[in-house]
Amino acid sequence: MSTFTAPKARPIGPVTKGSPEQIAYMQCIEQDFTLSTEKLEEIKNHFKSEMVKGLDNEGQTLAMIPSYVEGRLTGEEKGHYLALDLGGTNLRVVLVTLEGNGKFKTVSTKARVSEELKTGRMRDLCDYIADCIDTFLAQQNLDNVTEELPLGFTFSFPVLQSKINRGVLLQWTKGFSCSGAVGKDPVLLLQDALLRKHVPVKVTALVNDTVGTLLSNAYQKPATLAGLILGTGSNGAYIENMSKIGKWKDGKTTSDEMIINMEFGAFDNERTVLPLTRFDNKLDRKSINPHKQIFEKLISGMYLGDIVRNVVTDMMDRNLLFNDTQQHTEIISAHYAFETAFMSSIEADGTVDLGVTREVLDTNLNLVNVKDEELRIIKRLVELVGTRAARLAAMSIAAIVEHTQVEEQGVDIGIDGSLYEFYPSFEERMYEALEVLLPQFKDVRRSIRLGLARDGSGVGAALTACVADRMMRQHKSL
Ligand code: ADP
Ligand code: MG
Numbered sequence: 001m002s003t004f005t006a007p008k009a010r011p012i013g014p015v016t017k018g019s020p021e022q023i024a025y026m027q028c029i030e031q032d033f034t035l036s037t038e039k040l041e042e043i044k045n046h047f048k049s050e051m052v053k054g055l056d057n058e059g060q061t062l063a064m065i066p067s068y069v070e071g072r073l074t075g076e077e078k079g080h081y082l083a084l085d086l087g088g089t090n091l092r093v094v095l096v097t098l099e100g101n102g103k104f105k106t107v108s109t110k111a112r113v114s115e116e117l118k119t120g121r122m123r124d125l126c127d128y129i130a131d132c133i134d135t136f137l138a139q140q141n142l143d144n145v146t147e148e149l150p151l152g153f154t155f156s157f158p159v160l161q162s163k164i165n166r167g168v169l170l171q172w173t174k175g176f177s178c179s180g181a182v183g184k185d186p187v188l189l190l191q192d193a194l195l196r197k198h199v200p201v202k203v204t205a206l207v208n209d210t211v212g213t214l215l216s217n218a219y220q221k222p223a224t225l226a227g228l229i230l231g232t233g234s235n236g237a238y239i240e241n242m243s244k245i246g247k248w249k250d251g252k253t254t255s256d257e258m259i260i261n262m263e264f265g266a267f268d269n270e271r272t273v274l275p276l277t278r279f280d281n282k283l284d285r286k287s288i289n290p291h292k293q294i295f296e297k298l299i300s301g302m303y304l305g306d307i308v309r310n311v312v313t314d315m316m317d318r319n320l321l322f323n324d325t326q327q328h329t330e331i332i333s334a335h336y337a338f339e340t341a342f343m344s345s346i347e348a349d350g351t352v353d354l355g356v357t358r359e360v361l362d363t364n365l366n367l368v369n370v371k372d373e374e375l376r377i378i379k380r381l382v383e384l385v386g387t388r389a390a391r392l393a394a395m396s397i398a399a400i401v402e403h404t405q406v407e408e409q410g411v412d413i414g415i416d417g418s419l420y421e422f423y424p425s426f427e428e429r430m431y432e433a434l435e436v437l438l439p440q441f442k443d444v445r446r447s448i449r450l451g452l453a454r455d456g457s458g459v460g461a462a463l464t465a466c467v468a469d470r471m472m473r474q475h476k477s478l
Helices: 020-033 037-056 115-119 122-139 186-196 209-220 278-285 304-317 340-348 355-365 372-403 418-422 426-437 456-476
Strands: 065-070 078-086 090-100 103-112 149-155 159-163 166-169 201-207 224-230 234-241 257-261 411-416 448-452
Touching: 020 304, 020 372, 037 372, 037 426, 065 159, 065 209, 065 456, 078 122, 078 456, 090 122, 090 456, 103 122, 103 456, 115 122, 122 186, 149 186, 149 209, 149 456, 166 186, 186 201, 201 209, 201 456, 209 224, 209 234, 209 257, 209 411, 209 456, 224 372, 224 418, 224 456, 234 372, 278 304, 304 340, 304 372, 340 355, 340 372, 340 418, 355 372, 372 426, 372 448, 418 426, 426 448
Parallel strands: 078 149, 149 201, 224 411, 411 448
Antiparallel strands: 065 257, 078 090, 090 103, 159 166, 224 234, 234 257
């Protein structure tokens, strides 16, 4: 499945050319950003003990939220399922036809959610969504089905879930502020609109996109243990034994396993083990959520570029970069101006004169006449920040693998997100870290099989609806 579009990274290694001051500075940077095997081990062990804490108690740093998704997929599930994704710029409706043997087909439609809808009444938003679904079903000739179609609802806002299809909206984020929704169950509100409009759809599952990522991987690879998101943000989910979820108080389940949504972006918010540099601290301080999601800030697309930018601007402040020429430094001085996608281009630059890196700086940041040694410094900074991210992301997988006592025959891990998909050698660097973190495996690459898992909020949500459907039938026959 790993169909990668990302090229290989072309690392240049530590900087050896430049002024004595530049070289000395870069030596410190090398130390600050390099994670030794011992340090990674220490972080992994802390991660594992935090997992146990979160499983046993509410309100821990690793929230370890039970997803109410019980049991596993076999890949033989069949039928029509709908997925609805609300929380980005577009509203998306997907019809997923599961054909068994890990095969499926999808058809989807997108609709814009206007500012008016985002900030109006929840009832109007739900009516709009119901109309979109209705129109879509008519186009697919599914508006006259005898049995209601099960729908998995990816509602990407903070929700306190109480069942697979029940939850309460805690607060709006991302520019939404509909009245009559906070403190209410988005599933009931949407179902109400569907009923009023006679749309033959039953909302059977409230879906987290990380859990969806796990399931979308599991349909094709039933040995899937975990799902990760490495995109704008980061998170992980994995399959846990009910007996290990000490805080579970909701009674009997239809399976002895349940998917746990770890919310691991918050790992080490108390800063006990992660070796944060002053550049990470600055990023955190200037973010919209200081002191929160500390681990996420070290490993995700939204932030990596800005960590590099923080080092670059620090060097500028110390007259170690761009001080000889008449440089235009307005752009690079702005928050989030150095995108993580630039890092990908710079990592892939294998030219002798670093012409690609030069071009990236020129085109995007208006930095012209950058000296050769400056280009090498910037490329090296990118390598250090990108490598650290990949190794930390791998650390979380190693912790899950050891916590769940995976054996030599191994497991699949589904990963979604642009960072994993497009950042050069991100996966390779993850494997290198797994090799040192999991020496108990003879061949870690065969045992811990990473792969791209697309569309957790589409296929994954539809599969969640499918599992919910199965659970409902089993509960009835209990
Ligand atoms: P989301 O997480 O919002 O669902 P993605 O998985 O596409 O979406 O992740 C988007 C993030 O990935 C952005 O923050 C962006 O910085 C980063 N990104 C986009 N393209 C690339 C790229 N080519 N290389 C590295 N990072 C990228
Ligand atoms: Mg995504």
